[in-house]
Amino acid sequence: MQARLLFAVIGLIIGGAIGWLTAPAPAASIAVGDVKVEVQQGDQGGSMMATTPKGDGVQVTVGNGGGPFNDRTTRTLIFAVIGGVIGLVVAGVAGPRRA
Numbered sequence: 543m544q545a546r547l548l549f550a551v552i553g554l555i556i557g558g559a560i561g562w563l564t565a566p567a568p569a570a571s572i573a574v575g576d577v578k579v580e581v582q583q584g585d586q587g588g589s590m591m592a593t594t595p596k597g598d599g600v601q602v603t604v605g606n607g608g609g610p611f612n613d614r615t616t617r618t619l620i621f622a623v624i625g626g627v628i629g630l631v632v633a634g635v636a637g638p639r640r641a
Contacts, residue, residue, distance in 0.1 A: 557625015
């Protein structure tokens, strides 16, 4: 049981790292005082997000957002879950067999 947990945690970490590192970077990011403005663009259109340190903000999107894989946080979460599942499968295959 401990091996399954270990492999699941390792899978979560590796999957999350892969998701974070392969996410598309913003095209431009500007901080003006307490307001942070981030502009992203791709094949499907573009978006602009302005936020404050409190988390308040507004997002303007032109065209199709491109799905959940364009957002770095969502992409990281999806990849981490996939990595955790792969870790559990590897632990199940590599684990000791009971007779």
